Amino acid sequence: MSELLSNFIGGRWVAGSGAGTPLFDPVLGTELVRVDATGLDLASAFGFAREQGGAALRALSYRERAGLLAAIGKVLQANRDEYYAIATANSGTVKNDSAVDIDGGIYTLSTYAKLGESLGERRFMPDGEPARLGKEPLFQSQHVLTPTRGVALFINAFNFPSWGLWEKAAPALLSGVPVIVKPATATAWLTQRMVKDVVDAGVLPAGALSVVCGSSAGLLDQLQPFDVISFTGSAETAALIRSHRAVVQGSTRVNIEADSLNSALLLPGEAAGSEAFELLAKEVAREMTVKSGQKCTAIRRVFVPEALYGAAAEAISARLAKTTVGNPRNEAVRMGSLVNRAQLNSVREGLALLKQQATVLHDGAGHALVDADPAVACCVGPTLLGVGTAAQSDAADRVHDTEVFGPVATLVPYRDAAHALALVRRGQGSLVASLYGSDPKALAAAALELADSHGRVHVISPDVAAQHTGHGNVMPQSLHGGPGRAGGGEELGGLRALNFYHRRSALQASTEVLAAL
Structure with missing residues (x-):
């Protein structure tokens, strides 16, 4: 014993x-x-x-x-x-x-x-x-x-x-x-x-x-x-x-x-492959896989203009495909396990619930485990879901209400800036939202619009690409907490x-x- x-x-x-x-x-x-x-x-x-x-x-x-x-x-x-x-x-x-x-x-x-x-x-x-x-x-x-x-x-x-x-x-x-x-x-x-x-x-x-x-x-x-x-x-x-x-x-x-349905939002006006677009794809993939997505601040919903939905799905999935999953003792592994069997079951149940309103864009089940027995290890690959159209974004209530505490995020297309902000607020209060774009005035305006429903708004523009501290990293100098669903704490x-x-x-x-x- x-x-x-x-x-x-x-x-x-x-x-x-x-x-x-x-x-x-x-x-x-x-x-x-x-x-x-x-x-x-x-x-x-x-x-x-x-x-x-x-x-x-x-x-x-x-x-x-x-x-x-x-x-x-x-x-x-x-x-x-x-x-x-x-x-x-x-x-x-x-x-x-x-x-x-x-x-x-x-x-x-x-x-x-x-x-x-x-x-x-x-x-x-x-x-x-x-x-x-x-x-x-x-x-x-x-x-x-x-x-x-x-x-x-x-x-x-x-x-x-x-x-x-x-x-x-x-x-x-x-x-x-x-x-x-x-x-x-x-x-x-x-x-x-x-x-x-x-x-x-x-x-x-x-x-x-x-x-x-x-x-x-x-x-x-x-x-x-x-x-x-x-x-x-x-x-x-x-x-x-x-x-x-x-x-x-x-x-x-x-x-x-x-609970917190944290968001990442690519502002209108960006093109596929632009610096802001690539910063979003990089940060989403990172946030999905750090600690196997078991962070209160992890990105759960990713909002992009409807015209960029396909390109964003491809860019994020390409990054996720490079993630090796398995035994953390193996130096080739980049993402370890969930914390226990109960958490593994919870993630699987949450995925099944989201899949009733979303399609799989990158399937975590396709990741072969490195140096780990699938029958024993509490490992699951990163999974990116998507809702397809801006109209479906409004109807997919589970995407805005269900937090899967693991390496899971959903890509959500929007029509225009007003629609995007309204969809972000469907989270009913979150710890953090991150904004991506290259127009300082548009970024500042969006940040203030979302400030009342988030404990922290993390704004990432090309000029801070190498300096920003990360969507999900909680720095002691900044407030941690959030209103509404996030608990109302500080x-x-x-x-x-x-x-x-x-x-x-x-x-x-x-x-x-x-x-x-």
Whole structure:
């Protein structure tokens, strides 16, 4: 029987009392480790984090907490090779895809370490300038942001066990708020190992960072009014969180990142083979295959002028055909596996649903697996679907409503710019849309038109072909989240991320008192 990973709560390592849930290699099918959270004293764990971890963190300045983030980054950097090995075994990712998760998490930590340095020795953040409350400036109102005296509970998704932790934990710890992370069971190993390395290094005060691996049962019941919860996952689970007593009655602050039908849009006026056209084809193929399409920000719908539908289908399919799929340990493989058998079945079911309203332009089933047994490996080739005509684009509601969380995208033709924008909005709120074209004014206008329904609009023109950061790459300097179907949440965005972990108050006092702050 494989090793049972321990949970770190209350300042100590505690094993669950159950047999544990096994984690598997999605390519080889072998059991790796087991996780279990049965029988944990969650009330004590949350209390310890609030009282011990929170007090210790709040006693530090932003600059001192930034130093903790920098120290965490050094610990993780020293153990990168082990993390890559775990990612290959547990997530089935090739090296470049593992880097998106592992190095992306370390980069986010370093970014917030630098941002924290800029906040200096303060322990609160002023919010705006003082406002007079009378004719004379003797008695004024100053808004301030102070760290919430609670714990930050993170319930994370399976696709980013590293970045998913650190992109949330970095602003939380910098704010002075202790963290309890519940990673997705399927890929909890990497999260647990990273937490273990940080704990073993003695970087953080006791109670500042905890990890619970296994079932999430009972976690929400521990939440109190000044705690916060950040969730990444399905809309169904998000609805359960929003309806929980702690949120409904206790007003526990909640941030949600849920489903997203992200788009790529080629603006009118481009010709087949133009630079903007080729940039779209390249980015769509890349986004479909990075992490086997298992990214919340991956391109799911591709909009092109109706006259370019055939050329776009051909250009994207030609790129996808070069993608080798199989065992990530083989250097010839460019796309690894889905995370497990359940995810493979989900992708197959989603494909079958979309195929009722779309045709196959590039069939993933035509990709022979490299160094992997099709009967065992959770691998699937990239599949491009299409709806054929602009009229069908309106009728194909499943294309705009169904997210297949794998290497699948649908090509959708449009009549004109207004039709294109209307079709993009059929996603009912997304994390990101990317625009491709060569007319700066048209790109700017389209970006503003889509800004209200997207957390991020990524504009790619020929002049930034070599510099843009990628449709699906979440940079800590920019906001991550989205309205509507995407969950209505906001993360990152530089120092904006700290707002979630602070409480805003108005201090009304004399000018002399406010100056003493």
